[in-house]
Amino acid sequence: MRQLAILLLLACTACATRADGPSSTPAPAQARAAAPSASSTLGQIQALIGKAECSSDSQCQVLPIGAKACGGPASHLAYSTAKTDAAELQALAERYKAEQQSNNQRSGMISNCMVVPTPVAACRANTCQLGDTAAVR
Numbered sequence: 001m002r003q004l005a006i007l008l009l010l011a012c013t014a015c016a017t018r019a020d021g022p023s024s025t026p027a028p029a030q031a032r033a034a035a036p037s038a039s040s041t042l043g044q045i046q047a048l049i050g051k052a053e054c055s056s057d058s059q060c061q062v063l064p065i066g067a068k069a070c071g072g073p074a075s076h077l078a079y080s081t082a083k084t085d086a087a088e089l090q091a092l093a094e095r096y097k098a099e100q101q102s103n104n105q106r107s108g109m110i111s112n113c114m115v116v117p118t119p120v121a122a123c124r125a126n127t128c129q130l131g132d133t134a135a136v137r
Contacts, residue, residue, distance in 0.1 A: 045092045053127060055082065060121035
C-alpha cells in the first residue's frame with residue numbers, strides 16, 4: 001500500500017509539472033548543488049519508517065507527506081510508534097514539506113486543489129497500513 005501511495009505521489013507530481021521545454025540557459029552547477037533534494041528527504045523518511053512493524057492498531061499513526069501547490073499534504077504514510085522516533089520523523093516530514101513548497105513555488109507548479117483525505121492507519125499482518133479516510137471516525 002505504501003508503494004502505491006508513493007507511486008501515486010510521483011505520478012501526480014509528474015502530471016502537475018509545467019512542460020515549458022528546456023531552459024535556454026542551464027542552471028549553474030553550484031545552484032543545482034545548493035538546492036534541497038526532496039527525493040533524498042523522502043528516502044530518509046521511508047528509511048526511518050522502515051517496515052512499520054506493529055502489534056496493535058494503537059502503535060500505528062498517519063504522517064502527512066509533502067505539499068500540494070494549493071496547500072495541504074500531497075499524500076500520507078503509515079508508521080509505527082513502536083519502531084520509529086516520531087519526533088525525528090516529524091522533523092523530516094516538515095523539511096520535506098518545505099522542500100516541496102519551495103519547488104512548487106519555484107517551478108510555478110499547479111495542482112488540482114482537491115483535498116487529500118486523511119486515512120486511518122491500522123495494524124494488519126504486523127505492519128502499519130493505511131485504510132479508509134478518518135472522516136468516519
